Amino acid sequence: xxxxxxxxxxxxxxxxxxxxxxxxxxxxxxxxxxxxxxxxxxxxxxxxxxxxxxxxxxxxxxxxxxxxxxxxxxxxxxxxxxxxxxxxxxxxxxxxxxxxxxxxxxxxxxxxxxxxxxxxxxxxxxxxxxxxxxxxxxxxxxxxxxxxxxxxxxxxxxxxxxxxxxxxxxxxxxxxxxxxxxxxxxxxxxxxxxxxxxxxxxxxxxxxxxxxxxxxxxxxxxxxxxxxxxxxxxxxxxxxxxxxxxxxxxxxxxxxxxxxxxxxxxxxxxxxxxxxxxxxxxxxxxxxxxxxxxxxxxxxxxxxxxxxxxxxxxxxxxxxxxxxxxxxxxxxxxxxxxxxxxxxxxxxxxxxxxxxxxxxxxxxxxxxxx
Amino acid sequence: xxxxxxxxxxxxxxxxxxxxxxxxxxxxxxxxxxxxxxxxxxxxxxxxxxxxxxxxxxxxxxxxxxxxxxxxxxxxxxxxxxxxxxxxxxxxxxxxxxxxxxxxxxxxxxxxxxxxxxxxxxxxxxxxxxxxxxxxxxxxxxxxxxxxxxxxxxxxxxxxxxxxxxxxxxxxxxxxxxxxxxxxxxxxxxxxxxxxxxxxxxxxxxxxxxxxxxxxxxxxxxxxxxxxxxxxxxxxxxxxxxxxxxxxxxxxxxxxxxxxxxxxxxxxxxxxxxxxxxxxxxxxxxxxxxxxxxxxxxxxxxxxxxxxxxxxxxxxxxxxxxxxxxxxxxxxxxxxxxxxxxxxxxxxxxxxxxxxxxxxxxxxxxxxxxxxxxxxxxxxxxxxxxxxxxxxxxxxxxxxxxxxxxxxxxxxxxxxxxxxxxxxxxxxxxxxxxxxxxxxxxxxxxxxxxxxxxxxxxxxxxxxxxxxxxxxxxxxxxxxxxxxxxxxxxxxxxxxxxxxxxxxxxxxxxxxxxxxxxxxxxxxxxxxxxxxxxxxxx
Numbered sequence: 076x077x078x079x080x081x082x083x084x085x086x087x088x089x090x091x092x093x094x095x096x097x098x099x100x101x102x103x104x105x106x107x108x109x110x111x112x113x114x115x116x117x118x119x120x121x122x123x124x125x126x127x128x129x130x131x132x133x134x135x136x137x138x139x140x141x142x143x144x145x146x147x148x149x150x151x152x153x154x155x156x157x158x159x160x161x162x163x164x165x166x167x168x169x170x171x172x173x174x175x176x177x178x179x180x181x182x183x184x185x186x187x188x189x190x191x192x193x194x195x196x197x198x199x200x201x202x203x204x205x206x207x208x209x210x211x212x213x214x215x216x217x218x219x220x221x222x223x224x225x226x227x228x229x230x231x232x233x234x235x236x237x238x239x240x241x242x243x244x245x246x247x248x249x250x251x252x253x254x255x256x257x258x259x260x261x262x263x264x265x266x267x268x269x270x271x272x273x274x275x276x277x278x279x280x281x282x283x284x285x286x287x288x289x290x291x292x293x294x295x296x297x298x299x300x301x302x303x304x305x306x307x308x309x310x311x312x313x314x315x316x317x318x319x320x321x322x323x324x325x326x327x328x329x330x331x332x333x334x335x336x337x338x339x340x341x342x343x344x345x346x347x348x349x350x351x352x353x354x355x356x357x358x359x360x361x362x363x364x365x366x367x368x369x370x371x372x373x374x375x376x377x378x379x380x381x382x383x384x385x386x387x388x389x390x391x392x393x394x395x396x397x398x399x400x401x402x403x404x405x406x407x408x409x410x411x412x413x414x415x416x417x418x419x420x421x422x423x424x425x426x427x428x429x430x431x432x433x434x435x436x437x438x439x440x441x442x443x444x445x
Numbered sequence: 446x447x448x449x450x451x452x453x454x455x456x457x458x459x460x461x462x463x464x465x466x467x468x469x470x471x472x473x474x475x476x477x478x479x480x481x482x483x484x485x486x487x488x489x490x491x492x493x494x495x496x497x498x499x500x501x502x503x504x505x506x507x508x509x510x511x512x513x514x515x516x517x518x519x520x521x522x523x524x525x526x527x528x529x530x531x532x533x534x535x536x537x538x539x540x541x542x543x544x545x546x547x548x549x550x551x552x553x554x555x556x557x558x559x560x561x562x563x564x565x566x567x568x569x570x571x572x573x574x575x576x577x578x579x580x581x582x583x584x585x586x587x588x589x590x591x592x593x594x595x596x597x598x599x600x601x602x603x604x605x606x607x608x609x610x611x612x613x614x615x616x617x618x619x620x621x622x623x624x625x626x627x628x629x630x631x632x633x634x635x636x637x638x639x640x641x642x643x644x645x646x647x648x649x650x651x652x653x654x655x656x657x658x659x660x661x662x663x664x665x666x667x668x669x670x671x672x673x674x675x676x677x678x679x680x681x682x683x684x685x686x687x688x689x690x691x692x693x694x695x696x697x698x699x700x701x702x703x704x705x706x707x708x709x710x711x712x713x714x715x716x717x718x719x720x721x722x723x724x725x726x727x728x729x730x731x732x733x734x735x736x737x738x739x740x741x742x743x744x745x746x747x748x749x750x751x752x753x754x755x756x757x758x759x760x761x762x763x764x765x766x767x768x769x770x771x772x773x774x775x776x777x778x779x780x781x782x783x784x785x786x787x788x789x790x791x792x793x794x795x796x797x798x799x800x801x802x803x804x805x806x807x808x809x810x811x812x813x814x815x816x817x818x819x820x821x822x823x824x825x826x827x828x829x830x831x832x833x834x835x836x837x838x839x840x841x842x843x844x845x846x847x848x849x850x851x852x853x854x855x856x857x858x859x860x861x862x863x864x865x866x867x868x869x870x871x872x873x874x875x876x877x878x879x880x881x882x883x884x885x886x887x888x889x890x891x892x893x894x895x896x897x898x899x900x901x902x903x904x905x906x907x908x909x910x911x912x913x914x915x916x917x918x919x920x921x922x923x924x925x926x927x928x929x930x931x932x933x934x935x936x937x938x939x940x941x942x943x944x945x946x947x948x949x950x951x952x953x954x955x956x957x958x959x960x961x962x963x964x965x966x967x968x969x970x971x972x973x974x975x976x977x978x979x980x981x982x983x
Contacts, residue, residue, distance in 0.1 A: 216512055217520045217533040338533070340457065340581075341525050341877030344594070345905065350458055384519050391513065 081157075081175060082182050082208070084376075084399050089184060089208065093177050094157030096125075098184050108159060110186025111170035112137065112253055125152065127161050129169030129197075132282035133253055148197060164188035165199030166356050167254035168288055174202050182206040183370060189355065190362040191223060195261045196254075201369030208376045208399070209367055212357040213335050214385030220335070220359040223262065226352055231264040233331060233350055234309050238267065243306040243325040247314040247348075248333030252279045254356045255333055256311050260291050269308035271296050273321075276311055317348075335359070367394065448476050449484065449546045450579040456595050465595055469603035478630035479547040485633075486625040487591055488600045490704075495589040496556035497564050502588060503527070505565055509572055510534035522925055525877025528584030532577050542574040550625075553586060598846060608634035613648070613845045621645035622707065643694040646701040647727065647773050647781065648845040652835060652852035663855075665816035672816075672853070677839055679785065680811040680819055682831035683854055684768055685743045685940070685955075686733035687750070691715065691767065693722040694777070700732075713755065714765050718801035725777025726795065729843075730769040730808070738803070740768075740830045743955055744943045766804045769796060773843055781843040785851075788843065826857045832940060833857045859938035859956075860980055862972040863963055865893055865931045869915040872900065880915040880927070881908055883959075885937055887950075889974040893931055896950035896977060897939070902959030911962075934963040934971050942980050952977055 083090045088100030088107075096106040103120030110116050112126070112133040124143045126134060131145045146152060148171065152159045161171035166187040173184045183204040192198040230246070237244040248255045256276045263270060270293045272280065277295040284290060296305065302325055316322050317330060332348035335355030343351040358366055367375050367389070374395045377386050382398040389396035455468040473481055507517045512534060524530040544552075552571075556564050568587075575583055585591045598612070601619075605612045618633055622644050656663050672678065689708070692699040698719040700709045709716075712732060722728075734741040741763070749759050772792040773781050780788060789810075796807045811834065813819040823834050833856035841851035864885035872881035882900050886893035903911065911933065918930040938960040945953035951974075 215520055215523050216510075216516060217524055217530065219533070339524055339877055340529055341873070341875045343457070344875040345879075347460055349460065381523075384516065388513075388516055 080206075081177055081180055082184070082206070091154075091157055091175060094154040094159070094175070096154050096157075096159075097121075098173055099186065106154070108173055109134070110164065110173055110184065111167055113167070113187070116186060125159070127169045127171045129283075129286055129288065131169075132286040133169070133279060136278065136282040162202045163197035163200050165190060165193065165196050168196050168257060168283060169286075170196060172202055174204065180205055182208070183372075184208045185210055185366075187212070187357060188366065189358045190366055191220065193223060193258045193262075193356070195257050199366070201366060203371050205373050206376070207367060207370045207372040207374070208378060209363065210357065211363055211377045211380035211382060211385045213355065213359050214363055214377070214381040216360045218335060218338055218359045219361060220338075220353060220355060223258075223354065226354050227259075227262040230259070230262075230331065230333075230352055231267065233329070234263070234267055237329045238307065241306065241327070243302070243310065243328035244308075244331070245310040245312055245317075245322060245325065245328050246331045246333060247312050247317055248352075248354070252276045252313060253283075255354065256280070257283065257288075257290060258354075258356070259311060259333065260293065263291075263309065265291060267309070269294055269304075271300065271305050271308050271310045273310070273312040273316055275313050364389075446542065446544055446546055446549050446575070446579050446583065448472060449480070450576075450582050452484075453582050453593070454578055456593065462599065465599050466603045466606070469595070469600055470607055473603060473607050477545060477547065479625070480545050481630050482625040482628055482633070483546050483550055485600065485604075485619060486623075487586075488593055488595070489597050489619055490591075491623075491625070492589045492591050493550055493553055493586060494557075495587075496553055497568065497587065499527075499588055501561070501564070502568070502584075503531070505568055506531040506535065506572075506584075509569060510536070522871055523878045525871065525873040528588055528590060529581050531584050532580040535572055535580065538573050538576065540574040541576070542571075542579075549583065550586065604634075610634055610636075616648045616845050617645070620648060621701070643697060644692065644699045644707070646690040646692060646699070647779075647843075649688065649690070649703055649729070650771075650844045650852060651847040652854040653847060653849045655836075655853045655855040665820045668816040668820075672836065675813065675815055675819075679789070679837050679839055680813055680822075681770070681808045681835045681837070682811065682826065682829055683833045683835045683856065684731040684733055684740065684808070685830070685832045686731040686740075686746060686768075689730060689732050689767070690773070691719055691728045691730065692774075693719050693726045694724060696724065711749075711755070712765055714760070714804060715767060718767075718799055718805040721800060722795070723776070725774060727772070727774035728767070728769050728792070728795075729771040729773055730767045732765050732767055734763045735766040735803075736764070742830060742941055742943055744941075744945075744953060766806055768806045768808045770808050771843060783842070784839065785837050785841040785843075786839040823855060823857060859940055859958075859960070860942065861936050861938045861960055862887060862977055862980075863934055863966055863970070864897070864937050865968045865971045866911075866929060866933045866935060867893055867895060867931050868926050869911075869929055870926050876908070879908060880912045883911075883935075885935065885957075886931070887972050887974050887977055889950075894950045894974055896948070896952060896974070897937055897954050897957040899935075899937060899957045899959050902938075903962065907962055931968050934966040934968055936960040936963055942977065944981065950974060950977070952981070 079092060081091060081093060083092065087097060087102040087104055089098040096108055097104045098108045099110055099116040100107050100121065101118050105122045107121035107124050109124055109126040109130065112130040117134060117138065119138050122142065124134065124141055126143065126145055128145045128147055131143065134141065134143060146161055148161050148163055150160060156177065158176040160174045162174055164170040164172045164186050166189055170186060172186060172188065175182045181204040183202050185208060187210050188199055190199045234244045246259060252275050256279065260270055270291065272293045272295055274295060277293060280290055280293055305325055310325065312322065329349045331350040331352055332346050333352045333354040335353060335357060336342040337351035337353045374397065375389065376397050376399045378399050386396040386398045452468065452472040456465055459465055507514055510517065517534065520534060521527060521530045524533065556567065571583065572580060601612050601615050605615055621642055623642065688703040690701045698709060698716060699707065700712055700715065702708045734746040745763050749755060749763050752759060769792055772788050772795060775791050780791065792807065796805055799805045811822060813822060819834065826833050833854060836853040836855060838851040864887050866883045867886045868884035869880040870882040872879055882898065884895050884898050886895045914933060915927060915929050918932065919927045920930060921928040937957055939954040939957040941955035943953050944951060
């Protein structure tokens, strides 16, 4: 009988049978190891959570009263003889790649990652392993990022231009409340003016500050905030507020949109923003290949993104790549409806997980989102 | 080229009309006159001739990008625009070029006499000295797929503000046959038009729809409230053919279609009557296929559009005639500011004296005493092979472009059936990387038979939902086309239906589009092929 792999892809998430824990499960389980605090990786309802220190306050804020253990990068935790450690993924503050070792066999689950140092998240570190489970949200060669300094230069110039024209400046972007909001905040030219935040973003900022993260000063927008003051600064808001009465009161304003998808003209036009900035918390095409190469892995499993195309290309250039379907959403895509719900399945943790063959679409397991 | 690339980027970066006009003015004020004329030519749909065939450009771009062919193709699926795909995939460069738009276009035109190797060398060198944004517009020029997200009227507005000439004059002066290499900017903006090109058509006057969609039916009372007294209006049928302008000047004839294509040779049947018109006559009308004095559906006319050679058979099967709507020039004089009623009597006089009354027809006025009566007459449109009714204010001048107020089109409701989506394909442009092009089917017994493709009619939000469904319910992939689980039902509207031997279903639709998503209907309740065929009215 073939040896059972250390990690399996099941209808609840990535599972380690030896250690009896799941990584980023999307259905409730007993023991969950969480790569980062975004909603499609940290679901509610698990009995126990293990995450990085920096994810603590955001997780508690988002998921309420959970049983949570946190660790530092590089610190080792053992579960049923399986050694677990967290390594910087550079995606957002507190994001980690999860390294799993058992009897000399090493697996790494990337979670979401980017290779460029964004100045606020602990920079990505490659981890040598035998098996690497990688995201590939932007696994197409048309996605190649410019250094963020150039993008922030454009953002600051745009802001300065709006100040001159007397228009308010509003920036939105996906997965912004944790991640891009802080990245933008730390890289803006604050000599131009104050940074104002939408409540949803300020709540996350406060959680991060409770966690000891040093962020530049921000001011929460309340019904009493005078709009003349706001016009002298810059507003960071979630995309759902675009065009809402909340935003319209700052009129006239210029709306900027930060996302990797802005690299494509069609996608940019679809958003109907005034400006699109190509800024992503995911690795671009070259970043993905560099990261995968640096692991020295025997086999790479590709989860969300352009998995089929990227797997085919990697195989052609000499890697052993396989495509895996998961429920991780593309957190930068506004076109994505809400994550599928699992009502009525909350009690299913008593049953054994169904192991799915590679390539089977777990999207079906949760039913259609329509 | 840097200025032109920057213009493109800046136009993309704003949705506000005033800012677009400012961007256009900044461009005009910063480039040489020859560049201005080239830009005008490009922005008014006058593409340079394609000097390298698209397959070669694509193959050389793949070579320059160092990626396999299939990956290029998949990238194109994601980007939805060939010029942009090529620009994104090529490696960054550290060279730059200061050549102007005029110089680049001259180089492209010079390729005509070059060998394939010389063309390739030139192209690879050119790519290597352009940055991403420049490459994108350069590729657009090269592949002749030039479309811009700004209307010609905005370009004219900017030009008008710079030159001090009114927009209607400028619109007229950039119509017709001209070449940016010859037509001078100073000529374009001078106070008095010089001896104008005799083939030049007038800008078409276009009607505004009375109702945007079929759900917003307008009643006779509403018409009275917004249009006033019936006696101030003339009503005509709205014919479904090719809108055209027919010109006779200095013993020469020209036929222009609304897309500003010179189509004189496409309609030889019209030549005798045009040649018989007095010099200095311009007529606005609709070209339709006619048999035994009756107009035929658009699909009969369609069989001869796009044909290079009009053989005897085609001319016999689909003979054309003109239904004249208006007269814009008489005795060499521009009479567009004369009233609608005044122009009508000129047109009637012209038509009354023709010796070709079967070919040179006139759009009959529909007598009506009240808006209620006209609403009833409108119901007969389909039987008349018309799309509805046109309303023209008797005091109206012939204006430029689509203007609200004096010309209205009052179309009939489309026919419709409920159908199941069975195939989906990704769109282009702003719908890139989203499944937006769908094929629909109706039941034939227990089988679903495809009968129409439709691209429009859903909101962005609905498109996102359908896209999400397609990605999770794909049964098979054939190249870019996905077969999807038959489940979603849509109401499909169309203007007309005809028998077809080219389609599996045996029918062909005119202007199919999605009217709405029928969330309430299971696929079993979609319509049948029989229902569709009953609409053929045979």
